[in-house]
Amino acid sequence: MDYPIRPITAEEAPAFFESNAIGFGHDPRPAESIASTLKYADLSRSISAWDESQVVGTAGTWTFDMSTPGGSVPCGGLTWVTVLPSHRRRGILTAMMRYQLDQVRDRGEPIAALWASESQIYGRFGYGMAAEGVELMSINRTRTELRHAPSFSGRTRYVDRATALATFPAVWEAVRQQRPGMHNRTPGWWENRSLRDPQWPPPPGFSSLLNVQYEEDGKVLGYLRYRVKEEDSNGWAASTLRINSLLATTDAAYSALWQHAFGVDLIETIEAEWRPVDEPLYHMLADSRRLLHRPQDTLWVRIVDVPRALEARRYAVAGELVVDITDDFCPWAAGRYRLAAGPGGATCVPTTREPDLAMSINELGALYLGGTAAWPLARAGRITGSAEAVARADAMFAWNPKPWAPEVW
Numbered sequence: 311m312d313y314p315i316r317p318i319t320a321e322e323a324p325a326f327f328e329s330n331a332i333g334f335g336h337d338p339r340p341a342e343s344i345a346s347t348l349k350y351a352d353l354s355r356s357i358s359a360w361d362e363s364q365v366v367g368t369a370g371t372w373t374f375d376m377s378t379p380g381g382s383v384p385c386g387g388l389t390w391v392t393v394l395p396s397h398r399r400r401g402i403l404t405a406m407m408r409y410q411l412d413q414v415r416d417r418g419e420p421i422a423a424l425w426a427s428e429s430q431i432y433g434r435f436g437y438g439m440a441a442e443g444v445e446l447m448s449i450n451r452t453r454t455e456l457r458h459a460p461s462f463s464g465r466t467r468y469v470d471r472a473t474a475l476a477t478f479p480a481v482w483e484a485v486r487q488q489r490p491g492m493h494n495r496t497p498g499w500w501e502n503r504s505l506r507d508p509q510w511p512p513p514p515g516f517s518s519l520l521n522v523q524y525e526e527d528g529k530v531l532g533y534l535r536y537r538v539k540e541e542d543s544n545g546w547a548a549s550t551l552r553i554n555s556l557l558a559t560t561d562a563a564y565s566a567l568w569q570h571a572f573g574v575d576l577i578e579t580i581e582a583e584w585r586p587v588d589e590p591l592y593h594m595l596a597d598s599r600r601l602l603h604r605p606q607d608t609l610w611v612r613i614v615d616v617p618r619a620l621e622a623r624r625y626a627v628a629g630e631l632v633v634d635i636t637d638d639f640c641p642w643a644a645g646r647y648r649l650a651a652g653p654g655g656a657t658c659v660p661t662t663r664e665p666d667l668a669m670s671i672n673e674l675g676a677l678y679l680g681g682t683a684a685w686p687l688a689r690a691g692r693i694t695g696s697a698e699a700v701a702r703a704d705a706m707f708a709w710n711p712k713p714w715a716p717e718v719w
Contacts, residue, residue, distance in 0.1 A: 313359045313366060313402055315409050320348055322365070326358055329365040333392025334427070346506055350498035355386075357409055359393070359402045366397040369406045371413065372719060374493040376423060377486045379680050379709035380624025380653070386414035386614075387493060388424035389719055407435045411614060411640055420618040421678070423611050425718050432610055436639045438675030440682060441491045441609035441713035444585040451580055453600035454572040458593065462562035464526035466534075466570045474505055474521045477530040481523075484559045489586075490623075490679040491609050491713030504717075515539045519554055522570060524563040532556070532563030534570060538577070547576035554583060555716060564590065584608070586714040587681075609715040611675040616643055617658040619678065620651070625706040626680075628652030631699065634665035635674060643671055651706060667695035667703060680709030 318326045323344050331338045339347075352373055359367030372387035388410060393402045414422045426432050429439070469477070479500055486492040495504060509518050516537040524532040539550040551574055558564035568591055571580060587605055592598050613619045616635060630650045637644040648661040667684075673692050676682040684703040687693045693700065 311361075311400070313361055313397075313400070313405065315357060315359050315367075315405055317354050317356045318358045318365075320353060322358070323348060323353075325365050326356065326368055329394060330368040330390055330392050332394060333368065342508075343510075346502045349502045350496060355413070356390075357406050359397075359406060361397065367393045367402040367406055369410060371410055371422075372493070374423075376421070376494075377488075377490050377492045378623035378678070379490050379626075381622050382487075383421055383619060383622035384417075384419040385493065386410070386417070386419045386422040387719060388422055391424075391427075403431075404435075407639075411435070411612070414614050415640070415642070418615075420615040420622060421611055421613055421675075423609055425608060425715070426610050429607055432612075433672055434639070435612065436637060436643075436671045436675065437610040437612045438672040438677070438682070439607045439609075440611040440676055440679045441607075441715055442587050442605050442681060443608040443715060444587060444589065444603045445583070445606045447582040447585050447589070447601060447603045449580050449595075449601045451572065451577050453595075453597050454580065455596040456569070456594045457596040459569070460561040460565040462524075462526075462566040464524055464531065464562070464566065466522050466524050466566055469521050469523050471505055471507055471521070474523070474533070475500060477523055478505070478521075478533050481530060481533055481557050481559060485557045489711055489714045490709060491681070491715045493715075493717075493719070512537055513539075513552075515541075516550075516552065522567070524558065524566045524570075526562070531560050532558030532567050534567045536571060536574075538574075540576075541578075543578075548578040549576050550579045550581060551577045552581045552583065556582065556585075557716075561590075565594070568594075584716050584718065586712060586716075588710075588712045609679070609681075609713065611678050613643060613671055613675050613678065614640065616645070616647055616671075616674070617660075620647070620649055620658040621656045623656070623678070624653055625651040625656060626653070626708045627705045629702050629706045631667060631703055631706065632661055632663045632665045633674070634668040635671055636669075637671040640671070649706075665695070666699035667693055669693045677703070677707050679713035680707055681713040683708070 355371040357369035370390040374385040374387045376385040522534040535554040
């Protein structure tokens with residue numbers, strides 16, 4: 311049976327998001343949430359599969375610029391992917407992925423990326439696990455003594471939504487320029503998602519988000535957003551403070567914002583969502599073992615145009631590699647390429663030279679942001695080549711800081 315695939319109209323959005331909610335197993339989104347989404351989503355990039363008048367598959371693409379090591383690249387950010395349980399194993403997901411990646415290619419976006427709800431799904435379509443994050447970090451407030459902490463001369467203060475809209479975007483963009491894996495946020499994204507008014511319903515028992523910014527000489531260098539779940543135990547306060555975001559453009563701002571969070575009264579536990587794997591806080595604490603953290607895959611990258619993607623980033627050391635790439639799902643990306651690259655830039659062109667390394671497009675996506683090394687992939691049998699070529703790839707593709715995707719989209 312044929313299931314037509316096409317974008318939705320605004321009038322079809324309620325049916326689209328109802329199907330999406332069934333796929334993810336949650337209640338349908340309220341009308342105001344859908345209306346807010348339509349203010350910043352591009353419906354021409356929505357993807358719906360239909361069984362007569364019923365939406366049976368959903369997906370969509372955000373139009374992003376994504377930071378790479380030392381650069382930035384246009385990116386199609388895959389989202390909203392579901393197929394109704396009644397229509398599984400009928401090729402609908404594969405058809406939607408074909409539609410999406412063809413569109414990404416036609417628009418000239420060298421990569422696609424996504425957050426995967428399940429890690430085993432998207433390798434079939436050429437995605438590689440490119441970044442990890444700390445899903446939830448937790449520490450008891452009594453264990454937050456800092457042995458090392460950058461000093462700061464500025465101040466933290468609470469700000470309202472209007473102030474946050476005026477100051478937070480510049481902080482995000484400054485951090486994004488340094489951190490691979492972060493996407494740009496449009497004004498519509500900030501107004502209708504990041505700092506939506508009214509705010510998204512908080513998790514059960516938690517307050518709405520509070521906004522704090524760090525300033526030096528009137529310049530905003532970082533911000534913190536957190537909620538509190540008010541609790542007590544045997545007559546004393548035992549509340550939880552959960553950090554939604556903490557971004558800083560300087561070490562001083564980073565130190566000040568963490569110390570602000572640790573100094574909030576009536577708190578027993580401090581948690582933070584989706585933090586980077588190379589969090590400096592680990593090395594500031596007097597007792598770092600008390601900082602519990604649970605890493606998980608976050609960003610998956612799919613290379614669509616190999617030369618343009620590899621030329622859109624910088625490399626830690628100068629070097630040259632000839633890489634043979636296989637790609638079953640998007641055969642136009644397959645081929646043999648010579649990468650000559652370094653800290654100042656890169657060129658990548660097709661070649662007939664003998665390859666130094668061979669891999670599928672999945673491994674290239676995993677290497678792309680510097681978050682996955684070639685050596686363990688080679689040990690796993692996913693990259694073939696000499697030990698010297700593998701080491702050369704690791705030296706070239708490595709990057710500090712590590713990629714970070716602090717927002718689930």
